[in-house]
Amino acid sequence: MEVLKNCVFGTPKTKFLEVISLSFLGKILSRGPKPVIAKSRYVSIEDVNATAFTKKRAGAGLSMKPETYYIVASVELGNTTTKCILTATNLETSRTYLLDKTVKMTRDIRPPKKDEDVFGETVWEVELTKESVSELVRDTIHESVKRSKIDIDKDLDFVVRSTGVTAGFASLKEVGDLIIALADGCLDAGIPPSKMAPAMSKESFPKRLRDYTLIDKVMFDGAVVSVLPPTGRAVVANEMEGELVTAGIKVGAKWTTVDFRNPCVSMDFGTTLAGRITNGQEPYARTIGNFCGLAGAVSDAVIRGTEKVDKRGGAALDLYTRDILKKADWKAAEEYAERVHEHLDIGRVPENRDRFGTVPVDPTAAYDAGTTLIGCDVGKNGDKIPKLTDIGHEIYVESGIHTLFATLDYVSAKIVKRLSEEAFQEGVIEQGSMLGVTGRAGITGRKPEFIFEYSKDHFKDTIFVSDALAMGAAVMARCMNSMGTPHVPIGGRQGTGCILGQRRKLQKKKGMID
Numbered sequence: 001m002e003v004l005k006n007c008v009f010g011t012p013k014t015k016f017l018e019v020i021s022l023s024f025l026g027k028i029l030s031r032g033p034k035p036v037i038a039k040s041r042y043v044s045i046e047d048v049n050a051t052a053f054t055k056k057r058a059g060a061g062l063s064m065k066p067e068t069y070y071i072v073a074s075v076e077l078g079n080t081t082t083k084c085i086l087t088a089t090n091l092e093t094s095r096t097y098l099l100d101k102t103v104k105m106t107r108d109i110r111p112p113k114k115d116e117d118v119f120g121e122t123v124w125e126v127e128l129t130k131e132s133v134s135e136l137v138r139d140t141i142h143e144s145v146k147r148s149k150i151d152i153d154k155d156l157d158f159v160v161r162s163t164g165v166t167a168g169f170a171s172l173k174e175v176g177d178l179i180i181a182l183a184d185g186c187l188d189a190g191i192p193p194s195k196m197a198p199a200m201s202k203e204s205f206p207k208r209l210r211d212y213t214l215i216d217k218v219m220f221d222g223a224v225v226s227v228l229p230p231t232g233r234a235v236v237a238n239e240m241e242g243e244l245v246t247a248g249i250k251v252g253a254k255w256t257t258v259d260f261r262n263p264c265v266s267m268d269f270g271t272t273l274a275g276r277i278t279n280g281q282e283p284y285a286r287t288i289g290n291f292c293g294l295a296g297a298v299s300d301a302v303i304r305g306t307e308k309v310d311k312r313g314g315a316a317l318d319l320y321t322r323d324i325l326k327k328a329d330w331k332a333a334e335e336y337a338e339r340v341h342e343h344l345d346i347g348r349v350p351e352n353r354d355r356f357g358t359v360p361v362d363p364t365a366a367y368d369a370g371t372t373l374i375g376c377d378v379g380k381n382g383d384k385i386p387k388l389t390d391i392g393h394e395i396y397v398e399s400g401i402h403t404l405f406a407t408l409d410y411v412s413a414k415i416v417k418r419l420s421e422e423a424f425q426e427g428v429i430e431q432g433s434m435l436g437v438t439g440r441a442g443i444t445g446r447k448p449e450f451i452f453e454y455s456k457d458h459f460k461d462t463i464f465v466s467d468a469l470a471m472g473a474a475v476m477a478r479c480m481n482s483m484g485t486p487h488v489p490i491g492g493r494q495g496t497g498c499i500l501g502q503r504r505k506l507q508k509k510k511g512m513i514d
Contacts, residue, residue, distance in 0.1 A: 305392020
């Protein structure tokens with residue numbers, strides 16, 4: 001990850017870690033603390049395979065031990081984009097790099113053939129079949145593997161599949177069917193089943209990894225980076241996304257000085273909203289809150305008012321450029337954002353709803369498990385989305401594209417503010433909690449700055465992480481294979497050490513291990 005402190009925005013060209021701090025003049029002109037943003041850092045497969053004995057590690061001087069990397073593919077089918085992100089985690093430092101990030105627009109998936117059954121659709125009503133999903137996944141993986149120059153058999157260690165496409169499904173079971181379609185796409189891409197399931201013994205690992213697994217000391221019991229999912233039935237269709245981004249933000253924080261561990265709050269601003277609220281219990285924190293509903297879809301609905309993007313699958317990222325905000329009227333943008341928020345329903349999900357923000361939910365199961373659901377909707381299940389498009393058209397005609405994008409920054413920041421206020425009111429955010437934000441509609445433009453203006457007075461620290469879902473997939477693969485780094489703990493509570501001993505004690509008490 002590349003760490004940008006003090007609100008330095010944009011994507012640097014360098015491939016090396018830089019910690020950009022204020023100069024002497026900057027310190028004089030600075031008005032106070034600024035958000036910490038962790039951006040993805042790349043490494044090549046040639047560097048990974050070099051395992052140089054004398055490579056200098058940050059803060060470690062010259063190392064005489066070969067570096068070992070764990071390579072994971074995160075295969076993500078989203079409402080707006082479909083990705084294959086290849087990560088490489090240094091098992092000594094627990095820092096995760098990107099090998100490749102291949103992104104395709106989900107709207108470009110081929111239409112269903114006559115003999116195929118449509119089993120769901122994206123939030124923008126793009127129809128999906130088992131066969132079309134599998135083909136898109138296969139092609140995306142093939143492109144990523146080719147670009148990164150990895151060998152699936154020799155280099156790739158594990159694959160994690162996930163999806164945010166949940167709105168167009170009639171039941172949580174159909175979401176499971178989609179996960180199967182993703183698996184079929186992986187198999188069609190040449191990934192063996194063994195790379196999609198956890199190892200059963202130390203002997204199942206390649207020799208280069210055996211010294212890094214603790215599988216003979218502790219077993220995977222469902223907790224990912226020391227957080228247990230809600231008990232009982234699934235409470236929200238994109239629960240796995242919330243699990244992954246929470247883990248990914250924790251991994252991204254390892255490039256910063258922020259100790260982003262429990263208790264914490266995570267928010268993922270993809271097309272749909274995902275995220276978790278955890279408490280500070282040890283060894284495992286409980287998921288005491290879940291976020292659900294719409295996030296980036298709000299911005300996408302507004303941007304369609306320009307009539308410059310596709311009416312069904314068009315997204316804000318289609319028009320976004322690095323200088324899009326240069327001529328913005330920020331005062332007008334803030335006023336426009338207030339008008340957008342008049343149509344947003346943000347709050348505790350009522351028990352009588354089976355969908356919120358078009359996403360399937362089970363509030364009864366959530367509240368029985370002691371988990372509070374907090375969501376963001378546009379009207380009721382998106383029925384006011386056309387209103388947002390009308391407002392977007394008005395902004396574009398009156399004030400132009402620059403002010404329109406500035407409006408989106410205020411809109412997302414206020415969504416974070418309202419979600420947080422609701423969670424505090426519900427009493428589910430513990431004192432000393434961290435806030436982590438990820439997703440295209442949460443970390444671009446001036447959103448981190450505006451979010452931080454609120455969060456600095458309500459959270460212990462705030463961090464913004466790019467590609468958190470893929471980072472979470474990398475650490476989930478490690479958790480499933482008991483590949484922790486006790487000397488650089490990711491799980492546990494802020495300011496404390498590794499929880500391996502507590503986990504072993506708990507699992508012995510339950511008869512899970514000897």
